[in-house]
Each structure stands twice: as C-alpha cells, then as structure tokens.
Amino acid sequence: MQFENPSQSENGLQFKNSPEFARKMDKQDPIGAMRTQFHIPKHSDGSDEIYLCGNSLGLQPKKTEEYLAFELSQWQKYGVKGHFTGDYPWMPYHEFLSEGFAELVGANKSEVVAMNSLTANLHFMMVSFYRPTASRHKILIEDHAFPSDHYAVESQIKFHGYDPKESMILIKPRDGEETIRHQDILDIIEKEGDSIALIMLPGVQYYTGQVFRMKEITEAGHNKGCMVGFDLAHAAGNIVMQLHDWNVDFACWCSYKYLNSGPGSVAGCFVHERHHSDENIPRFAGWWGHDKSNRFKMENSFKPMHSAEAWQLSNPPILSLAAIRASLDTIKEAGGIRKLAEKSRKLTDYLRFLLKDELGEDIKILTPENEQEYGSQLSLTVDTHGIDGKVIFERIEQAGVTGDWRYPNVIRVAPVPLYNSFEDCYRFVQILKTSLEEK
Structure with missing residues (x-):
C-alpha cells in the first residue's frame, strides 16, 4: 500500500x-x-x-583506477627516480592530500597528515597526549566504544602501570535508553574531570549513528584540564567539523568508509597547531617526522617538523595515497x-x-x-x-x-x-x- x-x-x-x-x-x-x-x-x-x-x-570512485595506474606507470618508467619526477612525485606525496583532509575536518593544512592506520594513530596520539599522573590518570571513553578503541585505551593504561578498572571511566546510556545524553557527558566531565587525563570519544558512534557534540565536549574537558581527542572513523566525510576552531587536541580517522579510498587504506590524523612547537612532547618518533630540510643527512638527532607531519614514522605507501587522492578529488568535484x-x-x-x-x-x-x-x-x-x-x-x-x-x-x-x-x-x-x- x-x-x-x-x-x-x-x-x-x-x-x-x-x-x-x-x-x-x-x-x-x-x-x-x-x-x-x-x-x-x-x-x-x-x-x-x-x-x-x-x-x-x-x-x-572511477578516478581510483586511473590514479593507481598512473603511479604504476611512474614506477615502471622511473624506478627510484619516481620519488622526484612528475606532477606527483612520491617524496612529498602525502602533502597532496593535506588540503583535502583539512577541508573535511575543518583544520589548517599543517594540522593534518595521512599516515598509518586508525588504531595505530590512536596509539601514537596517546603516547603524546595521555600523560598520567598519580592524581590524573583516567581516560573517559564510552562503554560501547568500537572494540579496537577500547583495547587501545586499556592497553595504554596498562602500559603506564595503572589498572583499567580504576583508570577507565565508561560512560553509557541511561537504563532503558540506547544513546548517551549529551548532558550526561558534560556532567561526568564536571564531576570526574580533575582525575581525567584524557577524554577520547567518537565523533559519530559506530553502533547507533549518534553524533557527539565535539565542540562542547572539548570546551568542558579543557575547562577541567583534560586533553581531548576524537575517533572520527564514522565522522570524516560524513558530517561538517571545525576541529581547529573547536580546539580539539587530536583526532584520527580511517579513509575507507565515507572517504572511499579502499579496504585498509591509509588513515588520517589531526594535531592542533598549538602542540606543533613543543619539541619536548613525548612521542614515538620515526625518520619521516624529522625536519624535511635535512632529513637525508641521516644524523641521529631527531628534530621534529612543526606540523602534524612530525608524528609520521615512515614513508607512506604511495598506491594507497593515490586512492585517497582520487577520493578527495571526487569529493571536491561534488562541491x-x-x-x-x-x-x-x-x-x-x-x-x-x-x-x-x-x-x-x-x-x-x-x-x-x-x-x-x-x-x-x-x-x-x-x-x-x-x-x-x-x-x-x-x-x-x-x-x-x-x-x-x-x-x-x-x-x-x-x-x-x-x-x-x-x-x-x-x-x-x-x-x-x-x-x-x-x-
């Protein structure tokens, strides 16, 4: 009917x-x-x-095959010289994605980088932004977080010598409800904030599709002295965000859902610019995060770039980045x-x-x-x-x-x-x- x-x-x-x-x-x-x-x-x-x-x-996207074929032809023609040859040389290839990523998440180009996988990036971000102390060692996540996020948080807490039973705050919906009330998030931050080192919530909850109000959560967290990061796996390419203006400390996302770059493709990461000049920030470093002006002097004294690129470890897989570039160009074509x-x-x-x-x-x-x-x-x-x-x-x-x-x-x-x-x-x-x- x-x-x-x-x-x-x-x-x-x-x-x-x-x-x-x-x-x-x-x-x-x-x-x-x-x-x-x-x-x-x-x-x-x-x-x-x-x-x-x-x-x-x-x-x-139909552009994907074209972009991948081009990089394969570059490899055929030039071998190692493909790092420096043509309109899209491999050496700076990740930089060709910066503008597209920045527009998607509301960031400056210097605040975004394509690297690693989503969970790996969450771990690397927690190395830098989860700094537990005796009085402030808790991480606030949701009770029904995506399992990989839960595992990452739990393992980071254990790595620092704390007990997840004491250091994980799991927020969940009220009895009889399916989604988390925004006010309940703010209330628990206000109540527990002095003991919370890190708030790590999703931009969009994977199970229910609920969008979290990231701006207000970030403000509430910062007011209590907490670091605030987001898993944007289901948000990137889905909703409009303004991570820079919201003062989010970090965020990570995969690129194979709404960003259409293929199974297991390279992930994205955001680090707010206020953290870029802190050369003493703890991190697991790699050579691709070293100052690009003298990276190839091969000196064993790490000097991080003053951008999100400083959190890179290795030169990225070009074929995966080409698929992301195809997707970002398709999104740009759509407006x-x-x-x-x-x-x-x-x-x-x-x-x-x-x-x-x-x-x-x-x-x-x-x-x-x-x-x-x-x-x-x-x-x-x-x-x-x-x-x-x-x-x-x-x-x-x-x-x-x-x-x-x-x-x-x-x-x-x-x-x-x-x-x-x-x-x-x-x-x-x-x-x-x-x-x-x-x-």
Whole structure:
C-alpha cells in the first residue's frame, strides 16, 4: 500500500511516500550525477545493488583506477627516480592530500597528515597526549566504544602501570535508553574531570549513528584540564567539523568508509597547531617526522617538523595515497563536505520518514532525531512478531540490499550522498517491508 501523506522535514521539504516523489527528488538533486563517478556493485539479476554500507566500506570512485595506474606507470618508467619526477612525485606525496583532509575536518593544512592506520594513530596520539599522573590518570571513553578503541585505551593504561578498572571511566546510556545524553557527558566531565587525563570519544558512534557534540565536549574537558581527542572513523566525510576552531587536541580517522579510498587504506590524523612547537612532547618518533630540510643527512638527532607531519614514522605507501587522492578529488568535484552534508540530511530525513510511515510499529530507529546528533547512518532494530533481526538482514541482502549487521541486533544503513539516491531509500524500505511480511 502506498501512502501519499506529506510530511514536513527538518529542512522544509514536503516528503511523500511514493516512487514518483523519490524520482522527482533525484532529478532535482544538484549532485545526483556524482553516482556515475562510482562503480556500483550488481545484484544477481544484473541490476544495481542498493548499497547502503558506505559507513563500513565506501564504493570505488572511477578516478581510483586511473590514479593507481598512473603511479604504476611512474614506477615502471622511473624506478627510484619516481620519488622526484612528475606532477606527483612520491617524496612529498602525502602533502597532496593535506588540503583535502583539512577541508573535511575543518583544520589548517599543517594540522593534518595521512599516515598509518586508525588504531595505530590512536596509539601514537596517546603516547603524546595521555600523560598520567598519580592524581590524573583516567581516560573517559564510552562503554560501547568500537572494540579496537577500547583495547587501545586499556592497553595504554596498562602500559603506564595503572589498572583499567580504576583508570577507565565508561560512560553509557541511561537504563532503558540506547544513546548517551549529551548532558550526561558534560556532567561526568564536571564531576570526574580533575582525575581525567584524557577524554577520547567518537565523533559519530559506530553502533547507533549518534553524533557527539565535539565542540562542547572539548570546551568542558579543557575547562577541567583534560586533553581531548576524537575517533572520527564514522565522522570524516560524513558530517561538517571545525576541529581547529573547536580546539580539539587530536583526532584520527580511517579513509575507507565515507572517504572511499579502499579496504585498509591509509588513515588520517589531526594535531592542533598549538602542540606543533613543543619539541619536548613525548612521542614515538620515526625518520619521516624529522625536519624535511635535512632529513637525508641521516644524523641521529631527531628534530621534529612543526606540523602534524612530525608524528609520521615512515614513508607512506604511495598506491594507497593515490586512492585517497582520487577520493578527495571526487569529493571536491561534488562541491565539498558542506554540499555532501546538505544532501545527506535530505536523504537521511527522507529515509527516516519512509521507515516511520511504512514500518513505524515494526522498526525501531536508534539514531537520534535531534538535528545535531545524526549524519548519514540510521541504526535499526526489528521489533515485530518475534522475528530475528539477523533473518531480516539476510532477506534484504538476498533481495539486493547491502547494509551492515552488528551484534546483537542492529541493522545499520547509510544513504551516502555521493552515490546513493532517494529512489534507493524508497526501494530499500519496500524491500524491508516485504522481508518483514514473509513467514
């Protein structure tokens, strides 16, 4: 049954639950043509999949093959001389990503660098910014943090000789609630702040899709003398941020979700410029962080650069950086993060409207509705007729939808503005409805 009841969205659009409305929105979409710049996986019947999994692994931009092929040809032609030859020599290659990264997270170019992997970067940042003392040794994280973050924090606490049971503060939702109230974060910082050395929270919570209010959290932490860092794995390329203006101490993100640079691609890191000139800051150093003007004198006296580059260890994998450059150029072609966030809000609002209109009694949406607290992702649980959510997930996969299942009971879907359409949202909800009606 099709409903034609309009709904007023946050951005003033009158939504309708019909395929005609979805197609009309797609025709009016100023960046809708960006979909043609991506390889869309095919369903078994030859049609395009409804790919709603960009919050786990983004699709491949068509520029990627071209950029990788170019670097392979450089290697073929020039060998080691490729470090210094052509428009994109390998020696400074990471610098070609600085502008794109800086625009995505709201930073100065000197505050961002592409290096390592996400969890490795979190460890390296904690070496510098987790400096426990007898009176200030705690780390505030969320109770349902991504496991790698939890492991990293726990191991850092142990490395410094403290007991995680005493030094980890785990904030969680109130009983009967699914997401963490912002005020509860501020309250625990106010209450425990004098003993907290580091606050390390996500920009976007991976399980629920909740966006954390990073500016206010940073202000509250700094007011109590805490260092503040964020894991932006699900935020980079998803929401608009201003890390420099918010005075965040550090942040780290992967590049293979909303940044579409391929599985396991090199991660990104932000270090606020106020830390750049502190040559006594503790760090695990490597030669690529040494002053580039005399790096190749090969003298064993480390002199860090006055930028985020000082936290680099080794020369980076060029083929991975080429894939990131392809993605950043694709994002730039679309108009940048603000254009993407504008479309993302419309797509996600429309998807939420459809889910409520068609399946309001059968689906629970965990992701907050507050406009400050959601991005592209909606996290769903099935709440009907005793049907196992994993069974429903398998049914929608068989019908041509790629989403993401997270134990114990969440289906995550993310309409990504670069390649998803309003018709994708409409078709997904119809498939989900059919899957729920099956015996």
